[in-house]
Amino acid sequence: MEGFQNSLSVFKRELKSYFESPVAYVFMVGFLLLSGFMTFSVTRFFERQAADLQPFFFWHPWVYLLLVPAATMGLWAEERRTGTIELLLTMPVTLMQAVLGKFFAAWLFITLGVALTFPIVITTCYLGNPDLGVILCGYIGSILMAGAYVAVGMLASAMTRSQVIAFVVSLLICLLLLLAGWPPVTSLFTQWAPAWFVEAVAAFSFSPHFESLQRGVIDLRDIAYYISVMAFMIAGTHVVLENRSAA
Amino acid sequence: MLEVRDLVKRFGPIEAVKGVSFSVGMGEVLGFLGPNGAGKTTTMRMITGFLPPSSGAALVGGHDVAREPVAVKRLIGYLPENAPAYHSMTVTGFLQFIADVRGLRGKAKASAVDIAIQKCRLETVRQQTIGTLSKGYRQRTCFAQAILHNPQVLIMDEPTDGLDPNQKHTVRQMIKDMSAEKAIIVSTHILEEVDAICTRAIIISQGKIVANGKPAELRASSPTGRLEDLFRKLTLVESGDARTKEG
Ligand SMILES: Nc1ncnc2c1ncn2[C@@H]1O[C@H](COP(=O)(O)OP(=O)(O)OP(=O)(O)O)[C@@H](O)[C@H]1O
Numbered sequence: 001m002e003g004f005q006n007s008l009s010v011f012k013r014e015l016k017s018y019f020e021s022p023v024a025y026v027f028m029v030g031f032l033l034l035s036g037f038m039t040f041s042v043t044r045f046f047e048r049q050a051a052d053l054q055p056f057f058f059w060h061p062w063v064y065l066l067l068v069p070a071a072t073m074g075l076w077a078e079e080r081r082t083g084t085i086e087l088l089l090t091m092p093v094t095l096m097q098a099v100l101g102k103f104f105a106a107w108l109f110i111t112l113g114v115a116l117t118f119p120i121v122i123t124t125c126y127l128g129n130p131d132l133g134v135i136l137c138g139y140i141g142s143i144l145m146a147g148a149y150v151a152v153g154m155l156a157s158a159m160t161r162s163q164v165i166a167f168v169v170s171l172l173i174c175l176l177l178l179l180a181g182w183p184p185v186t187s188l189f190t191q192w193a194p195a196w197f198v199e200a201v202a203a204f205s206f207s208p209h210f211e212s213l214q215r216g217v218i219d220l221r222d223i224a225y226y227i228s229v230m231a232f233m234i235a236g237t238h239v240v241l242e243n244r245s246a247a
Numbered sequence: 248m249l250e251v252r253d254l255v256k257r258f259g260p261i262e263a264v265k266g267v268s269f270s271v272g273m274g275e276v277l278g279f280l281g282p283n284g285a286g287k288t289t290t291m292r293m294i295t296g297f298l299p300p301s302s303g304a305a306l307v308g309g310h311d312v313a314r315e316p317v318a319v320k321r322l323i324g325y326l327p328e329n330a331p332a333y334h335s336m337t338v339t340g341f342l343q344f345i346a347d348v349r350g351l352r353g354k355a356k357a358s359a360v361d362i363a364i365q366k367c368r369l370e371t372v373r374q375q376t377i378g379t380l381s382k383g384y385r386q387r388t389c390f391a392q393a394i395l396h397n398p399q400v401l402i403m404d405e406p407t408d409g410l411d412p413n414q415k416h417t418v419r420q421m422i423k424d425m426s427a428e429k430a431i432i433v434s435t436h437i438l439e440e441v442d443a444i445c446t447r448a449i450i451i452s453q454g455k456i457v458a459n460g461k462p463a464e465l466r467a468s469s470p471t472g473r474l475e476d477l478f479r480k481l482t483l484v485e486s487g488d489a490r491t492k493e494g
């Protein structure tokens with residue numbers, strides 16, 4: 001209970017700090033513009049004549065790729081650069097409580113951005129008769145996937161004092177995790193590698209686990225996958241911060 | 248109240264603190280003196296639980312920092328070197344956050360913040376963003392953070408650094424006023440401060456304690472009867488041979 005209170009204090013400060021700087025607004029606008037542009041102009045949402053949001057969700061992994069590292073790069077790097085980490089870690093909170101507080105703040109922040117895309121749902125309802133269950137499932141999948149991106153970004157941010165390095169590193173790791181299971185890339189492998197190998201590599205990737213959720217299928221394995229990625233990255237952050245030799 | 252036993256800290260090949268032992272009781276103000284790079288900050292970081300010692304132990308109020316870090320952190324108020332603070336927050340917002348992580352709620356929180364603001368004369372800047380404060384005000388904000396929960400143990404790394412003469416005087420007065428019911432450690436480069444506020448002083452050089460005693464005793468052991476000459480004698484001779492790293 002007290003541990004929860006501690007995490008909550010860190011969580012609130014972190015979330016507030018997003019809105020105290022222009023980061024939040026730049027991020028929200030960027031997210032809406034990018035996802036809107038991709039959905040409507042690149043995929044030609046209206047011309048498809050189908051009342052579902054698949055072209056919308058299709059772009060989420062790519063929009064996250066750019067924007068989530070930007071939202072998470074400061075989580076620890078900035079604390080380390082300015083030395084406030086010395087304050088935070090000498091408060092009566094455990095390192096894990098601080099890590100969790102920050103992680104959930106960043107995740108909720110991204111979730112707020114995703115939630116702001118609700119007009120597209122209304123538009124689809126107005127134009128056709130979409131399956132709302134499928135849409136809800138797509139949102140759940142997208143938010144889970146965002147959590148995995150946030151966890152990767154937080155780990156990268158814990159490793160350095162430079163936000164730029166944190167950004168580039170988390171973008172690269174996310175790209176790797178994204179591409180490992182992306183059909184155009186896996187098809188390159190299938191030509192020479194055994195099928196089990198391709199599947200094993202793909203199993204580590206974000207994309208196949210998002211695909212079924214996007215189609216409205218809730219498979220516990222996909223949910224378990226995202227949760228384990230998050231748990232792994234959170235544990236990694238803890239290890240990295242515990243073994244830092246200075247700020 | 249506070250006991251340090253044979254603390255050692257190694258950063259790779261560098262041995263920054265080489266077996267430091269001392270204790271501080273209630274009502275004592277311990278001055279921590281030493282040339283740049285002597286290991287004062289590193290020692291304080293080990294006591295406050297920010298850095299784990301390579302060997303040795305620090306006990307605060309009977310708790311070992313390594314084993315019960317949260318219990319120790321609850322007892323300590325800490326002003327780190329260079330007074331870090333979250334630059335995007337306002338003074339009040341920052342102090343409220345600290346009160347929050349320190350477990351203060353409701354009325355207790357509001358009054359703790361108010362008292363700290365009053366004591367540190369921050370009324371005029373309470374709604375100002377910390378990033379826009381002058382260095383001295385930032386120092387005082389961080390000082391306010393350290394005394395907010397009325398801690399039994401107060402550890403301050405160069406608390407008067409960057410303050411104008413009036414403020415230096417005020418801070419010294421505050422330390423003196425609080426000293427009766429606290430155990431306090433203050434590091435400083437200003438030797439007059441030792442006479443002004445400390446009941447005891449330790450001179451540390453190259454990670455080792457080279458003198459420990461009441462200000463009057465230290466002065467008596469100085470060749471000229473002045474603290475400054477004792478300091479020079481003890482720390483210049485010791486660091487006479489090649490220590491280039493400090494440049
Ligand atoms: N993270 C680190 N990695 C490597 N060496 C370090 C690290 N932190 C401190 N040191 C070294 O440890 C020694 C003691 O540093 P410390 O900051 O404790 O000195 P100090 O007494 O506080 O000096 P000052 O009066 O300049 O503040 C220095 O030689 C410093 O270079």
Ligand SMILES: [Mg+2]
Pocket residue numbers: 287288289328404
């Ligand atoms: Mg120092």
